[in-house]
Amino acid sequence: MRITIKDIARKSGVSSSTVSRVLTNHPSVDPKTREEVQKVIDRLGYRPSHIARGLVKGKIDIVALIIGDIRNPFYAELTRTIKEFLNKEGYMVVVCDSDYDPDKEEAYIRTADVYGFAGIIMITAMETETLLKQLKTINCPVVLLNRYLPSIETDFISVDNYTGGYLAGKHLLDLGHRNIAILAGHKNSSATYDRLNGFLDVFKQYNVNIDKERIVYGNLQWDSGYNFGKLLLNQYKDATAVFCGNDLMAIGLIEALNEYGKRVPEDFSIVGYDNNNIAPIVKLTTIHQPHLELGQAAAEVLLERMRGYKGAYKRIIFNPKLIVRKSTVSLI
Amino acid sequence: MRITIKDIARKSGVSSSTVSRVLTNHPSVDPKTREEVQKVIDRLGYRPSHIARGLVKGKIDIVALIIGDIRNPFYAELTRTIKEFLNKEGYMVVVCDSDYDPDKEEAYIRTADVYGFAGIIMITAMETETLLKQLKTINCPVVLLNRYLPSIETDFISVDNYTGGYLAGKHLLDLGHRNIAILAGHKNSSATYDRLNGFLDVFKQYNVNIDKERIVYGNLQWDSGYNFGKLLLNQYKDATAVFCGNDLMAIGLIEALNEYGKRVPEDFSIVGYDNNNIAPIVKLTTIHQPHLELGQAAAEVLLERMRGYKGAYKRIIFNPKLIVRKSTVSLI
DNA sequence: TTGAAAGCGCTAACAT
């Protein structure tokens, strides 16, 4: 049924190798022959099989994008940017939700390999050694997003998490807040760690102490923030501000506080992280991560690698930015 | 480098066909042989190449999911559900954003075909004839989501759009609203058409006239709603309520109204459509589309087809539900 | 510049 290279060869009176050459833009084809063959291709609407081509090359033009959860608007934006770029370059992208679970992530990497995907972009949930070991067994380039791995042996694109935390902390301090609670991201994540350090460091600079008890780790989902609301009101009711590991949790927290009759920012100032597209709607003060640039850079670097670039591994770091909206207020 | 079926065959002293048989769970393999071979497979960590298998079968275990825009939370939820189901069944999914553009959509369908994907799930943006023609040329099953095509020749899963519009209209009428404006979805979309008809029909039943001029078509994006705000305040300022084609536009509209110093619901009642996950956050009254059931059903039906089911085409319709929140208020 | 032939890794008749 399917039109194959042989059909084109027969109809245009050349061998299939010649057809293959015009298909792949090989230089040594007589212009006339090329034209003839192309005409037949167009007339029959022939399109080469990616699978057959893939078998020869050992790779298929598909990229796996491994993220936490597509329902998180930040990832949706990122996905969109990456997809748009790679589609244009002739790659399809398979989106994989790890749910921040190293096991799922590992499974997806393995899958990408057995499917013969051409590349992987991932925001890893994994700890160092396991991932590094696995990366060595993979037959395609991998670009890491926003999670740092010491002794990294792959390209790495990120937003400066330390500075992000620092900006958030400084903002709250400048507004006069001294009693703070923190709903951080996943423990053991370098992003969480770096943001926390940046945040804590400004507090040290201002000689303000933060009780370690007031640092709680969430799962980056809405309900994590929502549930933190109860804790906040029971245990840390003297707090005047909360720094959240992402916007989704911040929004969940605000919702819970509202339900308990508390107001933001009058009763609590809240700072989020990501600047996802809900943040402007709910007027959330947050740290903007340039998702557009992030995605673009990741896609570009991966593309380069897939095209055979063998140079040293890159490390590209973007700057975060504080976006002040109406969820924070001055105490002074 | 790669471990192939031949390596397994050699190491376990059988032919590669036998190995292939244990791989595919073919019944006629001696239990002992099977065990031996499996042991070697496990020991070497061998995983068959999907591409090679694909070349033989003419299909690869990947599904294309064609949606409007992954940044729309409704699609993100849907995508998530479908992906989760199909991943479990051994399929990967490629997400394609059509941007509601028939040309892009057509390109993606074509791409799915040349990549040898096993199936397609789509929320089509296309008009009837073009799509129907293209569907005939495609070598894999297609499931249509939420857009009706007359003389449909494929499986079709939807939420009853007419009833959705009806519920929205009835709600506003019951609250006493008589001066309404409508920011509908894309023109020429059956979803838009059906919702509009349901909405207009209740108004007829109540003997309330709606000026056709007050029906505007948007693009389902946030800014479409935002821009409609200006129009509303300039041209239709006597309106007391607006029915929007989706939540994203409703949220954009509310934002614009707030910026112009108007309040929702005090100055305008707004009804959205989808019940996406921002809707509860902004307290939007809306029509719930059961995305979970929708995605689940689509994935199930497609799976059945991919597994060879040849029965008559199915048509599954779910019921929408009115969710009343704080963006609508009684005039009485 | 072109064609013949081998081979990518697997499955599926067909034989035994």
Place this chain on the structure above:
DNA sequence: ATGTTAGCGCTTTCAA
């Protein structure tokens, strides 16, 4: 129950 063989649709040496 197992092995032999052909072939899926393409690319790529190697020769001519």
